[in-house]
Amino acid sequence: MGKSDKECKMKRVSSFPRIFCVLCLLSVMLALSPVQSVRAASIVVNSLEDTDAVDGKCTLREAIENATNDNAGNGDCAAGSGADTITFSVSGTITLGSTLSINQGYTAVLTIDGTGQTVTISGNDAVQVVYVRYGSLTLNNLTIANGTGQGGGISNSGTLLTITNCTFSGNHANGEGGAIFNHHNNTAGHRVIITNSTFSGNTAEKGGAIYNAYGYSYDYDTQVTITNSTFSGNSTPGGLGGGIYNGGSYSTLTITSSTFSGNGASWGSGGGIYNDDGSLTIRTSTFSGNSAGTGGGIYNYGGYQLTIGNSTFSGNSASNSGSNGGGIYNSGAYASIIITNSTFSGNSVPGSGGGIGNAGGTVTLRNTIVANNMSGNCSGAIANGANNLDSGTTCGWGSTQGSMSNVNPLLGALTGSPAYFPLNTGSPAIDKGEDTICAVWPVNNQSQNGVARPQGAHCDIGSYEFADVVALTVLYLPLILR
Numbered sequence: 001m002g003k004s005d006k007e008c009k010m011k012r013v014s015s016f017p018r019i020f021c022v023l024c025l026l027s028v029m030l031a032l033s034p035v036q037s038v039r040a041a042s043i044v045v046n047s048l049e050d051t052d053a054v055d056g057k058c059t060l061r062e063a064i065e066n067a068t069n070d071n072a073g074n075g076d077c078a079a080g081s082g083a084d085t086i087t088f089s090v091s092g093t094i095t096l097g098s099t100l101s102i103n104q105g106y107t108a109v110l111t112i113d114g115t116g117q118t119v120t121i122s123g124n125d126a127v128q129v130v131y132v133r134y135g136s137l138t139l140n141n142l143t144i145a146n147g148t149g150q151g152g153g154i155s156n157s158g159t160l161l162t163i164t165n166c167t168f169s170g171n172h173a174n175g176e177g178g179a180i181f182n183h184h185n186n187t188a189g190h191r192v193i194i195t196n197s198t199f200s201g202n203t204a205e206k207g208g209a210i211y212n213a214y215g216y217s218y219d220y221d222t223q224v225t226i227t228n229s230t231f232s233g234n235s236t237p238g239g240l241g242g243g244i245y246n247g248g249s250y251s252t253l254t255i256t257s258s259t260f261s262g263n264g265a266s267w268g269s270g271g272g273i274y275n276d277d278g279s280l281t282i283r284t285s286t287f288s289g290n291s292a293g294t295g296g297g298i299y300n301y302g303g304y305q306l307t308i309g310n311s312t313f314s315g316n317s318a319s320n321s322g323s324n325g326g327g328i329y330n331s332g333a334y335a336s337i338i339i340t341n342s343t344f345s346g347n348s349v350p351g352s353g354g355g356i357g358n359a360g361g362t363v364t365l366r367n368t369i370v371a372n373n374m375s376g377n378c379s380g381a382i383a384n385g386a387n388n389l390d391s392g393t394t395c396g397w398g399s400t401q402g403s404m405s406n407v408n409p410l411l412g413a414l415t416g417s418p419a420y421f422p423l424n425t426g427s428p429a430i431d432k433g434e435d436t437i438c439a440v441w442p443v444n445n446q447s448q449n450g451v452a453r454p455q456g457a458h459c460d461i462g463s464y465e466f467a468d469v470v471a472l473t474v475l476y477l478p479l480i481l482r
Helices: 003-032 060-069 469-481
Strands: 042-045 084-088 092-095 100-103 109-113 119-122 130-134 136-140 143-145 154-156 160-164 167-169 180-182 190-195 198-200 210-213 222-227 230-232 244-247 251-256 259-261 273-276 279-283 286-288 298-301 305-309 312-314 328-331 336-340 343-345 356-358 362-366 369-371
Touching: 042 060, 060 084, 060 100, 060 109, 180 190, 210 222, 210 251, 244 251, 328 336, 356 362
Parallel strands: 042 084, 084 109, 092 119, 100 130, 109 136, 119 143, 130 154, 136 160, 143 167, 154 180, 160 190, 167 198, 180 210, 190 222, 198 230, 210 244, 222 251, 230 259, 244 273, 251 279, 259 286, 273 298, 279 305, 286 312, 298 328, 305 336, 312 343, 328 356, 336 362, 343 369
Antiparallel strands: none
């Protein structure tokens, strides 16, 4: 190694401690320097007034203003910062003079939480309650009442609207969506997630409680997911969808463990739900006492599939002269329905097919009971997907593929929540289902009464799975005593 090489090597080695010291110094400087981090704010509303003035009272309107602007524009409330949460220290009704606007950025998040208080936000039958233009909004433990407009309770074009333990009551719209109007704002992913909530007495021309549609563009989707919720007494006089209107090939509606009862469309269609070319999935849910001119429980129209599993349709009715399909009415050349392990009983129409009516497209039943409906159980072409039970002969499958016709299923009285028809001891539906059908979606070896399938040699036909308590006691009591 030459002298110059040695000098270079020594310089590289001797420079290492200096570099190390510089790095350490920079680390210390960064640690000591003030870093501006975005932290979520907690804003407490302490007044039921609807004012926006510096008066020492933090109102809901002022809290939303600070939260959406990420500042302390109004000094009565804490400053907003990031994903804010608004809570309440008071109970009562906030009567609005104008709509509450949530106009955040696309990624902004706001929560309004009434937990611990009893808070009603009322439009006073004069204004829309909430308009979400951008961002995500979460509502917990609140009542939204007496709003009016396109989406009387909430008009949502934001990214995500999450509703938990809330009540929507007495909201109305001259157009669409009495309680909620979910639509796109030229961005993808307009979702509404509803859990443990109640919708009652809401009205509109389309979608008495909820209107979910893609609007006028085929580029953006709208989605509504409903779990453990109740829709009762909502209506659309002469319109479509007393409970919900779901429209457009990019619109998706998913319903689980929920109840639709007493909703109506008067002389219109779809007392519980009107599905207009949208995607609709219903599991472990009940439609009872809904009414319409056509399709008392559900009117399914268009080219996308309606899927039903572990569900019950009872006491739904259609009133138009000659109409059919009191429980479900299917119409449109490409309209498709697949019904699995469900029960239709006590539905009625003035025409034919009190349970299910098909006027076009395809309707396929699997492991399903259609019994004791007025004016016959079925009308139109009903495909036999195997192991169904018809108390009459109108469904047309005879005794092929494990199905039964002109057989009494021996149903018990409607019970439970969501309600179902139990199978009485000795029912011919017990152990007569097709196991491979029960094992896959949308049943997944479950039942509407919460019992795993199968309980016997095979799974049962219908939404209910029979568990012989006496037999199980005889079988397991010796083990328990031991």
